[in-house]
Amino acid sequence: MGEILYHFFVYPGLLFAGVIGGLLAWFDRKVTAQVQFRKGPPLLQPFYDFLKLLLVKETILPARGSRATFLIAPILGLFGATAAGTFILLPLFNINIGFEGDVMVIFYLLTIPSLTYIIGALASGNPLASVGASREMKLIISYELTFLLFFAAIVLKADQHMQMSQIIQMQAQSGPFISSLSGVLLFIVGVFCIQAKMGMVPFDQAEAETELSEGSFIEYSGTVYALVKLTRYIMLFILPALLVGFLISGFNLSGTGIIWAILKILAVVLLMTLIRNTNPRLKIKQAMRFFLIGMNGLAIVAIILTYLSL
Amino acid sequence: MGLKSFCLKKSLWVYHFAGASCNNCDIEILDVLTPRYDVERFGMQLVGSPRHADVILISGSINQRDKPRLKEVYHQASKPVFVVAFGACGCTGGVFAEGITFAGPVDQIVPVDAYIPGCPPKPEAMISGLSKLMQTI
């Protein structure tokens, strides 16, 4: 029991994923600044932001709306992200604790943060937050099927092994999945899915700063907003880690393998940051069409190619 | 200096409240986000919701209609929050001070922590004002 709690709260769960996620959040902001020829924030900026919100700022509860739900939603979201992160990172770091959820567990745990954003936004009683929540809902409806097809294709590629550790092992034996044509298509689909899951431009309709002034999170302040931030840091680490584990043969943590592992994660985050910096926000209608027609089509093509073992 | 005030100082999120300005100050504020001045170096960020604000930056004169709204925004912001009066209009009322709708200046409506004079203030003046505000934290 103690070991499981250690894995959940310290390594590779809450604490570890939070710290790495914070550093990746800095990387994201720094690259954004460099793209715009700015200097960008200092290395520890995400941690200053987090600690300021956690320790200094007052937490305001909405006068109208359901206060308990408003407070519980971010906590649930954080635990969902941490649980998903633990299940993704344990096989990646080659730690065996006896229980291994299959990839469907990861899939369902990964939807929890977005769902809690919706619940929290609706509980705040703010009209802008509910517009944000309804957009988030539409976005989930559009990308979730694509994400499921992505998982299905990966499982199919791994000879229908459902466990993440087996998927990684398969790649260790027969080369990373991304080296095939279907793997490349799946990588494209996967990157756009996690982009939408992170709520990064072009899929940031739910918190559109300029029109909804932070949308779903408009009423959050102080400690609870710090938890929302932490959830996002963790997601920024575990989603690229998932993609690396599924397609780019995971991590090999011996010798120079550590450097490769870091480079793989940074490459995926860099790609996401560049997509975010070179695209405008889509209308929610366009985002839905993009996933329902474009990305689903691509995922289905990838599945067919996998059957033909291409 | 404690950890708390250090973190607060390093991460000031700015919410921009535009009163009845001539709009020039509002344009100048965006200048400090550009490559040349880049206030993100100091960890500052423009935020869209007063709930996330650490600094409320008030530009333009405050007229009868703005007054209750300014009070409301100040009330909505999560404390501790600092107020900066921006431009001649924010500090004293400027050219609008003798108008019939004038209800300011800002410091008679909400407590002000820093004044940045100018019409409009240069971006350098704004950075200097904000960094002086940082030193007082």
Ligand code: SF4
């Ligand atoms: S201070 Fe000058 S530039 Fe700024 S709003 Fe007033 S009149 Fe316009």
